[in-house]
Amino acid sequence: MVRRRRDPRDDSVSDEVLLAGIAVGDEQAGLAFVRRYQGRLYGLALRIVGDAALAEDVAQEAFIRIIRHAEVFDERRGSVTTWALTITRNLAIDAIRVRRSIPTDPDDRLFLELMSTERLPEDVADRGDALDRARTALAGLPVEQRRAVVLAAMYGRSATEIAESEQIPVGTAKGRIRMGMAKLRDAVVIEESP
Amino acid sequence: MSGYVDDPGVCESMQEELTELALATLSGRSRSEVLDHVKSCPRCSTTLEQLADVTDTLLLLSPEVEPPLGFESRLAAKLKEPRGEAERVTRLRRLRRTSLLLAAAAVLALLGFGLTSLVGSGGGNSPVQSASAGHATANLTSDGHVVGQATISGGQPAWMYMTVNGVDWSGTVKCQATLAGGKVETVGVFNLSNGSGDWGAPLTSPAGDVRSARLVSPNGTVLASARFPA
Numbered sequence: 001m002v003r004r005r006r007d008p009r010d011d012s013v014s015d016e017v018l019l020a021g022i023a024v025g026d027e028q029a030g031l032a033f034v035r036r037y038q039g040r041l042y043g044l045a046l047r048i049v050g051d052a053a054l055a056e057d058v059a060q061e062a063f064i065r066i067i068r069h070a071e072v073f074d075e076r077r078g079s080v081t082t083w084a085l086t087i088t089r090n091l092a093i094d095a096i097r098v099r100r101s102i103p104t105d106p107d108d109r110l111f112l113e114l115m116s117t118e119r120l121p122e123d124v125a126d127r128g129d130a131l132d133r134a135r136t137a138l139a140g141l142p143v144e145q146r147r148a149v150v151l152a153a154m155y156g157r158s159a160t161e162i163a164e165s166e167q168i169p170v171g172t173a174k175g176r177i178r179m180g181m182a183k184l185r186d187a188v189v190i191e192e193s194p
Numbered sequence: 195m196s197g198y199v200d201d202p203g204v205c206e207s208m209q210e211e212l213t214e215l216a217l218a219t220l221s222g223r224s225r226s227e228v229l230d231h232v233k234s235c236p237r238c239s240t241t242l243e244q245l246a247d248v249t250d251t252l253l254l255l256s257p258e259v260e261p262p263l264g265f266e267s268r269l270a271a272k273l274k275e276p277r278g279e280a281e282r283v284t285r286l287r288r289l290r291r292t293s294l295l296l297a298a299a300a301v302l303a304l305l306g307f308g309l310t311s312l313v314g315s316g317g318g319n320s321p322v323q324s325a326s327a328g329h330a331t332a333n334l335t336s337d338g339h340v341v342g343q344a345t346i347s348g349g350q351p352a353w354m355y356m357t358v359n360g361v362d363w364s365g366t367v368k369c370q371a372t373l374a375g376g377k378v379e380t381v382g383v384f385n386l387s388n389g390s391g392d393w394g395a396p397l398t399s400p401a402g403d404v405r406s407a408r409l410v411s412p413n414g415t416v417l418a419s420a421r422f423p424a
Binding site: 039089 | 209210213214216217218219220221244245247248249250251252253254255256257258259260261262265266268269272273364385387388
């Protein structure tokens, strides 16, 4: 295989190609991947854990896992972006569980940040419309459904845990999650169909 | 669990669990049951895929933030370290900061992955089975189902690492090792969240003396166990 020297900032190289390079030990591919994703992974970790030092640990662990598991990435199961973000989310959730730092009001902090209209170029190319629809649909949810969805999706809280923290029956928590997610699905997925 | 295909009643009864599965917040046996159903139900399979897409989209809404200066170099340094050293440093940092935030290091050690580094140590990923000499790995099982893995790392002291995913328990669990001769050593007390958790802890006995490991609930119920090869 002939490898050309790659500019780490070369955005024309796809994520999948970078991962393939990482899997065979290509330093430049690894560097390019980290530079491409560090803001995203650190940003997500920071949103979830709310602490800069811990967020850096989480983001770095995420990169270590991605780099060491690059060869098992399967693009048929989703994009590199969502794979990387999911790894980061799971690590961040583990971190806050160890700290037992339960978010007191996800609707204030995280929700407002999720409403940011800042977009990366690849988001626009990949699913910019879906992001806009998701943002609009999230803003339109009843506050209790939005809280339940954000607690589950971003903080990994189960229905039982949400029921405890919100002081509501488990069935009510499950219903809020389900209804909220169903509305988001209608907005994000169904409208994508021709 | 078969026979669910085209049974709207069963599908409807699973919608809440299906949503929680897409959010990765469904634990243990409930998750297994829903997955079994989804395998045989195209409609719920599609719903699950769509809900998972929503979850992915929510993650994408989080805006990027530039990490602190030196992020890249610190990451490169971690990747340069020999695997054991990187884990040890990570573990000590986390122990200092949070007392017990061992999950990632333990999982990395458990998986036995080789280094494919940013800084050119080269090589590909190693499969679980190729963990270096001095390590023993066994599946953790519960009611005949694999619910994780336990690894013993030789050395002074020896360490036990566990990754658990799918035990029907949330909360405190005790990890015990059974030694040759039948003596039981408590390795530590840990926390499972939604049936999942990862951790590592030192052993007071030599690695070679450990015959099996088990997770025990506070009321004495054995939740899962692993038997190491003699």
